[in-house]
Amino acid sequence: MVPIAYYLVLAAVLFSIGIGAFLIKRNVITIFISIELMLNAVNLTFVAFAHKWHQIGGQIFVFFVMVVAAAEAAVGLAIIIAIFRTRQTLNVDEIDLMNS
Amino acid sequence: MQLALFIIFGILAVAGALNLLFQRHPINSALSLVVVMMSLAVLYWSLGAEFLAAAQVIVYSGAIMVLFVFVIMLLNAGEEERTHGSRAAYNVGIPGAAAIFCLLAFVFLSERDALGVANIGGRLANGVDNIAELSQVLFTKLLLPFEVTSVLILVAILGAVVLARKEQ
Numbered sequence: 001m002v003p004i005a006y007y008l009v010l011a012a013v014l015f016s017i018g019i020g021a022f023l024i025k026r027n028v029i030t031i032f033i034s035i036e037l038m039l040n041a042v043n044l045t046f047v048a049f050a051h052k053w054h055q056i057g058g059q060i061f062v063f064f065v066m067v068v069a070a071a072e073a074a075v076g077l078a079i080i081i082a083i084f085r086t087r088q089t090l091n092v093d094e095i096d097l098m099n100s
Numbered sequence: 101m102q103l104a105l106f107i108i109f110g111i112l113a114v115a116g117a118l119n120l121l122f123q124r125h126p127i128n129s130a131l132s133l134v135v136v137m138m139s140l141a142v143l144y145w146s147l148g149a150e151f152l153a154a155a156q157v158i159v160y161s162g163a164i165m166v167l168f169v170f171v172i173m174l175l176n177a178g179e180e181e182r183t184h185g186s187r188a189a190y191n192v193g194i195p196g197a198a199a200i201f202c203l204l205a206f207v208f209l210s211e212r213d214a215l216g217v218a219n220i221g222g223r224l225a226n227g228v229d230n231i232a233e234l235s236q237v238l239f240t241k242l243l244l245p246f247e248v249t250s251v252l253i254l255v256a257i258l259g260a261v262v263l264a265r266k267e268q
Contacts, residue, residue: 001218002103002218008204008208008215010110010114014113014136015204016198017117019193019197022193024186024190027180029130029171029172040137047144048147051218056234059151059230060238063152063234064249067249067252067253068252069160071256072256074260081175082263082264091180
């Protein structure tokens with residue numbers, strides 16, 4: 001017997017930590033990892049609401065989010081490899097081609 | 101018992117997320133994300149989403165995180181250094197994240213009674229188990245989106261190969 005609100009607050013905690021890590025971290029891989037953390041936090045709210053409303057739709061949405069996250073991770077990491085190959089760095093402050 | 105399960109794995113998830121934030125080396129951040137994902141899988145199970153708990157372990161902590169660890173090792177990523185770009189991010193990021201958390205927590209806790217409670221082992225519909233119900237919808241009503249995701253994955257694979265390929 002756990003209030004659904006506790007699950008949602010836990011998801012809010014994880015999401016906020018994800019936002020903080022996204023803004024503070026300077027390594028492009030770690031920034032990508034914090035995006036995954038935020039996606040997971042949102043998935044937890046979907047599952048909690050699916051439980052609350054007795055609807056399977058929330059769980060199906062999480063399934064599709066997982067598929068998209070897998071595709072996004074594959075493409076994103078390929079882009080990171082391409083960046084590292086041309087610029088020899090993973091620091092986002094030095095990847096400023098569009099800023100110069 | 102569900103409250104104990106929630107507290108243990110909730111604290112584990114938050115501790116993993118904070119460790120992700122405070123570690124300087126990307127491999128430590130990636131491995132603490134695995135801890136977060138595994139504890140979330142237990143929480144999914146406690147909410148009656150058995151299929152998603154298994155998929156979380158297999159897809160997220162299995163496939164995606166292996167990809168991350170693989171790339172970190174391939175690029176030999178070292179510790180990140182502090183730059184003055186991160187000073188501004190500190191001043192904006194921490195208050196911003198705290199404000200978003202306060203807003204969300206206020207809304208959820210003020211609606212606490214309306215949201216009700218979660219019971220362990222609770223089925224969503226009348227006695228149909230989770231995987232049967234999920235596949236029933238996925239293969240009848242949502243067959244087209246389900247098939248389109250396979251095209252999406254194929255495009256993602258091709259895109260990854262093209263982007264990561266060495267240019268001649």
